[in-house]
Amino acid sequence: MKAAVRSKYGLPGDLRIKELEIPTPKDNEVLIKVHATTANRTDCHVLLGKPFIMRFFTGLFRPRLSIIGSDFTGQVESVGSMVQSFNAGDKIMGFGGVFGCGSHAQYFTLPETTATNAMIIMPGNLTYDQSAACLEGAFYAGSGIIQLAPKAGQKALVYGATGAIGSSYVQFLKYYNVYVTAVCDGEHSELIKSLGADKVIDYKREDFTKDTEKYDYVFDSVNKTGFFKCKPLLKKKGIYASSGGFEYLFLAFFTSIFGGKKVIFHVPKDVTGTLGFIKDLIEKGSFKPVIDRMYPIDKIAEAFTYVATGQKIGTVIITMNA
Ligand SMILES: NC(=O)c1ccc[n+]([C@@H]2O[C@H](COP(=O)([O-])OP(=O)(O)OC[C@H]3O[C@@H](n4cnc5c(N)ncnc54)[C@H](OP(=O)(O)O)[C@@H]3O)[C@@H](O)[C@H]2O)c1
Numbered sequence: 001m002k003a004a005v006r007s008k009y010g011l012p013g014d015l016r017i018k019e020l021e022i023p024t025p026k027d028n029e030v031l032i033k034v035h036a037t038t039a040n041r042t043d044c045h046v047l048l049g050k051p052f053i054m055r056f057f058t059g060l061f062r063p064r065l066s067i068i069g070s071d072f073t074g075q076v077e078s079v080g081s082m083v084q085s086f087n088a089g090d091k092i093m094g095f096g097g098v099f100g101c102g103s104h105a106q107y108f109t110l111p112e113t114t115a116t117n118a119m120i121i122m123p124g125n126l127t128y129d130q131s132a133a134c135l136e137g138a139f140y141a142g143s144g145i146i147q148l149a150p151k152a153g154q155k156a157l158v159y160g161a162t163g164a165i166g167s168s169y170v171q172f173l174k175y176y177n178v179y180v181t182a183v184c185d186g187e188h189s190e191l192i193k194s195l196g197a198d199k200v201i202d203y204k205r206e207d208f209t210k211d212t213e214k215y216d217y218v219f220d221s222v223n224k225t226g227f228f229k230c231k232p233l234l235k236k237k238g239i240y241a242s243s244g245g246f247e248y249l250f251l252a253f254f255t256s257i258f259g260g261k262k263v264i265f266h267v268p269k270d271v272t273g274t275l276g277f278i279k280d281l282i283e284k285g286s287f288k289p290v291i292d293r294m295y296p297i298d299k300i301a302e303a304f305t306y307v308a309t310g311q312k313i314g315t316v317i318i319t320m321n322a
Contacts, residue, residue, distance in 0.1 A: 002320075003105035004300045005066050009049035012304035017297065022107045027080040029109045032092070032119075037103045038071040039162060039295070039303040040136040046070075047101050047304065051245060058099055069104030070096045071135040072119075073128040074320075083112045083194050093131045093279075094119025095139050095271050104300060106320050118157070120275045123282040125291065131282075133289035133315035137164025138278050141221070143268040144241060145172040146277060148217070150260045152177035153213045157233060159183045160198075160222030161192050162313045165243055167290045169219050170195050175286045180213070184209045188313060195288065209233060217241070222310070227251055234261045241266060261308060290314025295305035 005018045025031040026193040046068050048054050058064060076090040086092070093103075096118050102108040110118065122131050150156065156173050160166045161182035173180050174196030182192045186202030193200060201208045209229055216238055218230045223244035230240055240263045242248050248265045255262035268274075281287035292313040297320050307316050 001106035002297055003067050004069070004297060005067070006047065006063065007066065009047070009055075009063055011044060011048050011308055012301045015047075015301045015304070017300070020105070021287045023109045025078060025080045025083075026111075027082045029080045030083055030112060030115050031077040031079070031107060031109050032072060032087050032103075033077040033107055034072050034103055034105065034320045035074040036072075036132035036320060037069050038085045038132050038136060039300060039307045039316045039318055040071060041307065042070050042098055043068055043100060043104075043138050044304065045098075045309055053246075054099070065100060065102065067102045067105050067108070069102060069108075070098075071132055072096065072101070072103035072108075073122060073131045073135075077107065080112075085112055085116050091128075092119045093135060093275065095135045095275065097271070098242065098268075098286045099141075104297070104318070106297070116272070118271055120272050120279060123279045125143045125283060129291070129294065129317050129319065130289045132317050133291045134278050135275070135315075137315060138168040138287070139271060140243065140268050141165045141168035141219075142174055142274040142278050143170070143178070143270065144219075144266040146270075146274060147266055148239070148264075150176045150178045150217065153179070154217070155179045155181070155213060156217040156219065157181045157183065157208070157211070157213075157215045157230075158197075159203075159218065159220045159225050159230075161197065162188045162290075163222050164290075164312070164315050166219075166221035167192070167195060167314050168287075169221055170197050171281070171287050173217075175270050175281055178217075181211065181213065191290070194274070195290070210244060214238070218313040220244070227255075227311050231261055236260060237262075239264055244268045292316050294319055
């Protein structure tokens with residue numbers, strides 16, 4: 001089988017496509033044949049070993065995992081003798097978490113306990129490639145939205161609305177009948193309106209902080225603005241959430257003490273519950289995959305170079321040609 005293999009941290013020149021043996025599942029494992037995966041921003045962090053704090057989990061000086069990859073769609077190829085939750089032939093989609101699960105290979109194994117917390121049966125109305133565009137970014141946005149449970153008629157502003165997380169926020173908020181203002185490059189305004197945005201602000205031409213509407217929520221899905229900059233946009237008890245790092249943990253703590261406008265820090269959780277929510281919306285026609293580019297596994301380094309520019313629209317798919 002083909003796999004994208006690395007030996008050190010760095011982006012992405014060290015990735016080599018190698019021919020490896022297809023792994024044999026142990027008694028408690030499932031063997032997954034990957035049809036599509038993605039090159040996403042989570043994988044970029046794992047590839048780079050940045051922020052540094054993640055190396056305490058991924059290997060301090062050298063990465064523990066030589067094959068990375070977090071998203072996957074495909075088929076259960078075979079199962080070990082003790083596995084009860086999955087059967088050979090199941091069509092599945094999954095997200096293997098912030099440190100990855102090795103899905104940048106044509107085949108990989110997962111222990112049953114890990115698999116039951118990472119993957120579900122795919123929706124019937126999408127292809128493998130389309131389903132792969134409904135995982136990592138949609139999971140982060142979906143996990144946050146489920147925890148917030150917004151109410152119909154509320155107003156939200158989504159900054160960076162065309163990214164994987166942003167385009168998912170827009171669609172989930174519309175599902176809850178929230179009024180959505182999307183901030184993105186005006187070039188993509190038709191796309192974002194087609195996902196349901198009620199109003200679009202082109203951040204390249206207008207200062208979005210001068211918007212006269214007041215919002216219940218501001219989501220910075222690309223970590224490029226900030227709470228203090230967006231504070232005037234929020235209603236009295238408005239909530240600000242960012243896809244940024246631990247600094248928001250402190251802001252969440254301090255703003256919760258003073259009351260009024262506050263920052264919340266979501267710890268993404270319940271992968272299969274969130275994927276189930278996304279699948280339900282896909283089957284209802286309320287969530288559409290946004291695919292930017294598709295690369296074959298042999299060109300995965302090129303795909304990462306593009307994703308690392310921070311300019312992808314939705315998701316970049318890697319096809320496995322298994
Ligand atoms: N800590 C973690 O584990 C983790 C995991 C996943 C993601 N993240 C973070 O979450 C963020 C978003 O991830 P993502 O996958 O959704 O990103 P993405 O898909 O790479 O986002 C790219 C989008 O951002 C927009 N954009 C770029 N610069 C912008 C700016 N200055 N203002 C407004 N929009 C801008 C671009 O659209 P336009 O062409 O319209 O500008 C593009 O559509 C990243 O910062 C990533 O590091 C963190």
